[in-house]
Amino acid sequence: MKTALITGITGQDGSYLAELLLKKGYVVYGIVRRSSSCNFERIAHIQDDLKLIQGDLLDQNSLIEAIEESKPEEVYNLGAQSFVPTSWNQPVLTGEFTALGVTRLLEAIRLKNRDIRFYQASTSEMFGKVRETPQNETTSFYPRSPYGVAKTYGHWITVNYRESYGMYTCSGILFNHESPRRGLEFVTRKVTNSVARIKKGLLQELRVGNLDAKRDWGFAGDFVEAMWLMLQKDEPDDYVIATGEAHSVKELVDIAFSHVGLRWEDYVVIDEKFVRPAEVDLLLGDSGKAQEKLQWKPRVKFEELIKMMVDYDMRRCESIENY
Numbered sequence: 001m002k003t004a005l006i007t008g009i010t011g012q013d014g015s016y017l018a019e020l021l022l023k024k025g026y027v028v029y030g031i032v033r034r035s036s037s038c039n040f041e042r043i044a045h046i047q048d049d050l051k052l053i054q055g056d057l058l059d060q061n062s063l064i065e066a067i068e069e070s071k072p073e074e075v076y077n078l079g080a081q082s083f084v085p086t087s088w089n090q091p092v093l094t095g096e097f098t099a100l101g102v103t104r105l106l107e108a109i110r111l112k113n114r115d116i117r118f119y120q121a122s123t124s125e126m127f128g129k130v131r132e133t134p135q136n137e138t139t140s141f142y143p144r145s146p147y148g149v150a151k152t153y154g155h156w157i158t159v160n161y162r163e164s165y166g167m168y169t170c171s172g173i174l175f176n177h178e179s180p181r182r183g184l185e186f187v188t189r190k191v192t193n194s195v196a197r198i199k200k201g202l203l204q205e206l207r208v209g210n211l212d213a214k215r216d217w218g219f220a221g222d223f224v225e226a227m228w229l230m231l232q233k234d235e236p237d238d239y240v241i242a243t244g245e246a247h248s249v250k251e252l253v254d255i256a257f258s259h260v261g262l263r264w265e266d267y268v269v270i271d272e273k274f275v276r277p278a279e280v281d282l283l284l285g286d287s288g289k290a291q292e293k294l295q296w297k298p299r300v301k302f303e304e305l306i307k308m309m310v311d312y313d314m315r316r317c318e319s320i321e322n323y
Contacts, residue, residue, distance in 0.1 A: 057101030243283020
């Protein structure tokens with residue numbers, strides 16, 4: 001029976017990964033930050049099967065203690081300040097969590113047990129102002145946000161520990177991945193939640209920024225399987241995880257509104273405050289390496305994903321108390 005330790009276990013990816021590992025018979029530990037209010041909504045259905053440890057990516061000692069207590073064979077670092085717009089408002093804090101937090105965790109592993117296998121959640125936002133399309137493992141990085149810059153540091157420090165200390169460290173360069181568990185501040189969930197509320201008469205309009213921005217959107221439940229597969233290989237490596245299909249925000253909006261029988265043009269308002277200071281216009285991933293070496297393929301298509309999320313938010317709207 002293997003043991004895994006997950007940072008960011010209460011987030012979207014952490015909850016899906018924890019489910020996957022439990023099904024595979026793992027003992028699953030999760031690091032959670034101490035706060036006055038606990039947000040365990042995404043893991044409530046499996047919380048009794050998890051072992052939660054207080055810790056913080058800002059605190060080196062707590063990470064060392066978490067490693068000592070859990071004694072994991074695998075560590076998955078999914079914790080970060082991951083909302084891109086916030087990274088402009090809080091660039092230093094984003095760097096502390098999303099960049100230096102990776103170093104603190106790697107140091108904890110180096111000091112306690114170098115045989116631990118480590119997964120770092122990298123991101124397509126590192127490509128930013130893309131040098132080529134589609135993007136793969138050899139494409140140069142050009143991040144366009146403090147979040148993207150911090151993630152780029154986290155990616156390269158993971159490579160550095162692999163090459164400097166011979167540690168088993170991998171980075172998954174994941175393109176956008178969504179689900180009904182995505183936070184309401186992210187554009188996909190903002191759209192599907194707003195569509196449900198408009199359909200139910202609880203909201204009058206949806207305000208968005210750049211409708212022409214294109215992303216490679218997949219299902220988070222598919223993507224966490226790739227994380228696990230990376231740590232099962234004989235040798236550590238980095239992999240792009242993507243669907244290979246790009247869709248615009250306008251397509252996202254159209255599918256969501258059409259699914260409930262509404263015209264998006266009647267409800268959508270363009271608001272400049274939601275336009276990024278430095279826009280990333282197109283992200284499209286080439287996951288050929290992962291498909292060949294990990295035998296991984298995405299299963300859920302874009303339209304299916306958006307309809308799944310709309311249906312979930314429609315069910316939430318059935319109870320007016322939720323709003």
